[in-house]
Amino acid sequence: MDVTGSTALITGASGGIGAGIATALAARGADVVLVARRADELEALAAGIRARSGRRALVVPLDLSTPDAGARVQEALGGRSVDVLVNNAGFGLSGRLADTPDLSRLGAMVTLNCTTLTDLTARFLPAMLERGSGAVVNIASMAAYLPAPGFAAYAASKAFVLSLTEALWAETRGTGVRVAALSPTVTETGFFDVAGQAAGAGLRRRSVEQVVATFFDTLDADRPVVVDGRRNEVLAATSRLVPRTPFLRVLGPRFADRVSTPAAH
Numbered sequence: 001m002d003v004t005g006s007t008a009l010i011t012g013a014s015g016g017i018g019a020g021i022a023t024a025l026a027a028r029g030a031d032v033v034l035v036a037r038r039a040d041e042l043e044a045l046a047a048g049i050r051a052r053s054g055r056r057a058l059v060v061p062l063d064l065s066t067p068d069a070g071a072r073v074q075e076a077l078g079g080r081s082v083d084v085l086v087n088n089a090g091f092g093l094s095g096r097l098a099d100t101p102d103l104s105r106l107g108a109m110v111t112l113n114c115t116t117l118t119d120l121t122a123r124f125l126p127a128m129l130e131r132g133s134g135a136v137v138n139i140a141s142m143a144a145y146l147p148a149p150g151f152a153a154y155a156a157s158k159a160f161v162l163s164l165t166e167a168l169w170a171e172t173r174g175t176g177v178r179v180a181a182l183s184p185t186v187t188e189t190g191f192f193d194v195a196g197q198a199a200g201a202g203l204r205r206r207s208v209e210q211v212v213a214t215f216f217d218t219l220d221a222d223r224p225v226v227v228d229g230r231r232n233e234v235l236a237a238t239s240r241l242v243p244r245t246p247f248l249r250v251l252g253p254r255f256a257d258r259v260s261t262p263a264a265h
């Protein structure tokens with residue numbers, strides 16, 4: 001997909017995968033709208049993008065874990081249309097669900113990972129369909145493919161993203177609008193500082209650059225789901241065949257034991 005001259009809105013653009021995708025979209029000729037809470041990080045990224053690519057970069061500092069977040073994003077745009085929506089903002093909480101120290105954080109995670117993503121998609125998709133062009137890429141996770149004891153609500157939130165996006169892919173086929181879910185695996189970002197380092201301990205990490213390359217493959221492929229990394233693609237496909245109960249009996253307790261208390265953020 002040629003993004004030259006388009007406007008791309010990226011949530012969670014203040015760091016990690018979102019910052020990488022925003023920078024790369026601008027380098028390919030897109031104007032960008034950068035949304036996240038940390039205004040300073042967004043301003044610094046926007047200044048770099050303007051200097052390097054000459055593209056416009058609008059900063060929208062906002063907490064997307066509140067129920068009215070989608071409406072506030074739309075308000076901040078002041079009628080400007082969005083051609084490429086990247087629902088990337090998200091965080092994880094590890095630990096047994098019953099041990100959750102702060103239930104408001106749990107609610108915020110589900111609102112951010114599921115509700116706001118759905119709301120933003122429903123807000124911006126109709127205009128794309130009217131124009132007969134555009135793209136929505138929802139960032140899911142490998143954690144979406146199997147229940148994850150010790151990371152239960154996060155994995156369930158990403159299973160929601162995957163299922164929603166697969167259905168939307170079918171709803172929008174033949175319209176000229178591309179809808180897809182991109183599932184990263186363990187990636188070198190600040191994600192585990194928030195989720196708890198134990199959740200990703202001992203696993204090989206992918207780089208943001210690798211995920212960004214897969215993001216552009218996702219824009220080009222006519223597939224509902226793309227997994228970052230060829231090996232992970234096979235693992236994700238295989239996981240769909242795994243019988244759930246034996247899996248949970250054998251590996252569930254081990255998974256749950258691995259995780260530690262989540263870090264504060």
Ligand SMILES: NC(=O)c1ccc[n+]([C@@H]2O[C@H](COP(=O)([O-])OP(=O)(O)OC[C@H]3O[C@@H](n4cnc5c(N)ncnc54)[C@H](OP(=O)(O)O)[C@@H]3O)[C@@H](O)[C@H]2O)c1
Nearest residue numbers: 012014015016017036037038064090141186187189190191
């Ligand atoms: N890294 C991995 O291993 C991995 C694996 C699979 C899937 N993912 C998914 O990839 C996506 C990007 O994560 P990342 O790895 O790049 O992690 P990250 O470096 O922690 O970035 C997360 C981004 O989300 C934003 N965010 C968090 N809470 C927010 C809120 N309440 N309102 C608005 N923005 C918020 C953060 O910005 P502020 O803090 O400034 O708000 C930040 O820009 C997430 O959806 C994550 O679930 C990551």
